[in-house]
Amino acid sequence: MTHTQGRVVLDSADISRALTRLAHEIIERTQGAQNVTLMGIPTRGVALANRLAQRISEIQGSPVEVGAIDVTMYRDDLRMQPARALLPTVLPDAGIEGRLVILVDDVLYSGRTIRAALDALSEHGRPQAVQLAVLVDRGHRELPIRADYVGKNLPTAKTESVQVQLSEHDEIDQIVIRQAS
């Protein structure tokens, strides 16, 4: 599949503002984020979880637990393509038992990744509750899943692709929409 040039819909400053707002929303909804563990979904969800954790701890003055949860082996489309490389799962020292776990991902689309993440999470314990924070919600859900915290609602066509670029992995912070051709 080739892509056209693409259109930048969020630049670096937009992403930074969206993350700051998400951090404030998380603190407000969780009464200070005391029992919160942020679990990023690799690859870019982990970078976002780390950025959110840093913002929350700067605002609150106390550190926030952060980790990573790989969902590869729990995906429902595992058998539809060659086996994929596994990515790291990192559990905070306190684990996730009894914690308020907030899953963090870059783009919410079909919801299938989040379903897989819920299964993966349950292998590591029973959280008090699980919430979902995403940088972009682009619609087109295929499962009954919604996000609790959304950086930007981005109405898209199914023929488009949304690519989140973050300086931890790409050269730049930006979100690009491309028409798949």
Place this chain on the structure above:
Amino acid sequence: MKHLLSTADLTRDDAILILDTANQLAQATSQGVGKLPPLRGRTVVNLFYEDSTRTRISFEAAAKRLSADVINFAAKGSSVSKGESLKDTALTLEAMGADAIVLRHGSSGAANTLANSGWISGSVVNAGDGTHEHPTQALLDAYTLRRHLREGAGDLAGATVTIVGDILHSRVARSNVHLLKTLGANVRLVAPPTLLPFGVDTWDADVSYDLEDALVGADAVMMLRIQQERMNAAYFPTIHEYSQRYGLNQVRVNLMNQGSIVMHPGPMNRGVEITSEVADSPQSVIVEQVTNGVSVRMAVLYLMLGGNEATV
């Protein structure tokens, strides 16, 4: 690649993908995840024509931790002892729906025959064929080396590994020479001339008859078992003499580099190729090799059977 028959078939990228995958799977195990889901509904058959404890148990544990169904088929006590051929056994297993066959066989090339015969549609993993190859043993050795010498990442470029003993009959040595070279390590082979295979000078390794020379500057030593069951002729005068010249003791271990490790694929002949003092010393990673074997075999099975087609 659909089958794992020889480490010579693996590119550097393939090998590193297997080792990295093993790393993630080992981590999941250490995080307390006893069972992972990716091979649910797949059937793995362990078809063992030779005695083996650790390899069979290791494959069985690996397949079960990935939620595969496992059928163990030992030739002893089966229709094989009534004269059934490999072909008919394979056709039977195919009819039962085996997705992968893990084959241990006394004849070199058996796994290759099974994979290319058209008898089966599933994958074949060579778990040791005669004196030819034992690729998952080499992979677990490479994994162990990388963990200790390269902090568990990348390749083994620049590491020096000395392999000592019965090179002639050793499928472990053959698989290791290919894989270690692919990963950039230097390989030294040490054995009495009678236990070196014909044409060893064409292998990509330094060959020596002197153990102590070959230990100086080494980062790891791999001791091979003296395979008395394959010894039909007199390869050395006495066990005692072999042990004197080619056995590993602490004085010889001290000739190696700082931070070096001692390996053995097992089962060990204590007091023959290795002293108990060395086998139980902190530098010995022999027990860890067994643990790593399960992770590496999980990685191989996952990459072969986890998707719609094999990844390596």
